Amino acid sequence: MSDTSKSLPAYRLGIDLGGTKMYALVIDRKGKVVGSSRRATKSELGYRKVLGRLAETAREAVFEAGIKLKELRSVGVGVPGPVDAAKGRVLLAPNLGWGAKPVAKDLGALLGKRVVLGNDANFGGLGEATHGAARGTASSVGAFVGTGLGGSVVLAGRVLNGAHGFGGELGHIRAPFGTAKCPCGRVGCLETIASKTGIARIIAAGVKAGKRSRLKLSDDGRLRSGDLLRAWQAGCPLTIDALTQCARALAWGLATAANLIDPEVFILGGGVMEALGDELLPMVRGSLGEFSVQFTRRKADLRRARLGDEAVATGAAVASVPQET
Ligand SMILES: [Zn+2]
Structure with missing residues (x-):
């Protein structure tokens, strides 16, 4: 177990994409937040602009953590709607005005990273189960x-x-x-x-x-x-x-x-x-x-x-590193 955890990256990045705001954070292996950034979603600007804002928010959180994007294996994103996690597609996100969108591919191209998608409540539960109330x-x-x-x-x-x-x-x-x-x-x-x-x-x-x-x-x-x-x-x-x-x-x-x-x-x-x-x-x-x-x-x-408004981003960060069992 200790050998496996040593092979995992030291930091991970998760983003909570909500209808009104987006929140990115970088956590260490123990779930401690070492960098974060947030901004308004502005979904009225359209899909491409929201993706650009996501990429900026992610970069800011990474900068604040004092690390480099290349140190991260992948990026997790929680979205308000059902997703096809295997294909990296949002199926529907009415709060963002989105129908089906290939978010993992499109955001992945902007960041040069693999992107793991999940539903926000699912990631919130994962965050609480890993680093919060149900740890x-x-x-x-x-x-x-x-x-x-x-x-x-x-x-x-x-x-x-x-x-x-x-x-x-x-x-x-x-x-x-x-x-x-x-x-x-x-x-x-x-x-x-x-x-x-x-x-x-x-x-x-x-x-x-x-x-x-x-x-x-x-x-x-x-x-x-x-x-x-x-x-x-x-x-x-x-x-x-x-x-x-x-x-x-x-x-x-x-x-x-x-x-x-x-x-x-x-x-x-x-x-x-x-x-x-x-x-x-x-x-x-x-x-x-x-x-x-x-x-x-x-x-x-x-x-x-216990994690409040950090739960979804924490779960997204956890999901960005596949469990090695
Ligand atoms: Zn219903």
């Missing part, structure tokens, strides 16, 4: 509650992308109690409840039905996690109802994953969890036994994500 565990399932609901499955240090890029799509598991339409076109996906969009929808529906809320939604229906926490602390019944539904939907998703995979650990992350994890975690735990018999016998190992 040292053999298997983990991640749930990331942000604007949408992302998921990840990591087994023996490898993230499950799936044969068609849809591995770990927790957000599109359907719940029997779900009634709202999902952007994917189906009805009742967990993302319609356990996400900021879902919580905002539940609160807006309550207000429309004449209930009072302490939470102010902006005109476009957007919601900030910090405002949610304040409304919860003030005892707003609509907020409490929406978060109770969110926790129950998460429990349904985790119980479904547990019945299929039985992971050692569940990681709960994303903006909503960062703001309200202390409130939500016990609620999720309380509902797990309702949905899977194994949690009537034992307590689930639920852990809050």
Whole structure:
């Protein structure tokens, strides 16, 4: 093992490409961040310009780390959408306005490096499993509650992308109690409840039905996690109802994953969890036994994500060096 790790490069570079910003970081073998850079994505500039910005951000992170690009074996990039990892193609990234794009080939040509692509939530889970909340565990399932609901499955240090890029799509598991339409076109996906969009929808529906809320939604229906926490602390019944539904939907998703995979650990992350994890975690735990018999016998190992907005880039950096087993 020690011989193998010595043959691996000392540094690795990962990039989190999001709809609004991109973040590149260089980590050492232990996961310590030694250089980073970020800038706005500006997806409105188009595919080629975004690729150019990715390459600049990567170079800056490498410069800050005090190393040379040639010292890196390859570069990992997490994107907001499903990918064909084997072919290095993004299949669809609506937040970037992209359809199918050969990102690995095109960015690889700009950087002169091999590029490894992955879905952002999958890489977030890999980052947490390798250097964060689930470090040292053999298997983990991640749930990331942000604007949408992302998921990840990591087994023996490898993230499950799936044969068609849809591995770990927790957000599109359907719940029997779900009634709202999902952007994917189906009805009742967990993302319609356990996400900021879902919580905002539940609160807006309550207000429309004449209930009072302490939470102010902006005109476009957007919601900030910090405002949610304040409304919860003030005892707003609509907020409490929406978060109770969110926790129950998460429990349904985790119980479904547990019945299929039985992971050692569940990681709960994303903006909503960062703001309200202390409130939500016990609620999720309380509902797990309702949905899977194994949690009537034992307590689930639920852990809050630790890497915050560095998780995706960290996982991308980890994935850039294939595990040598
Ligand atoms: Zn869906």
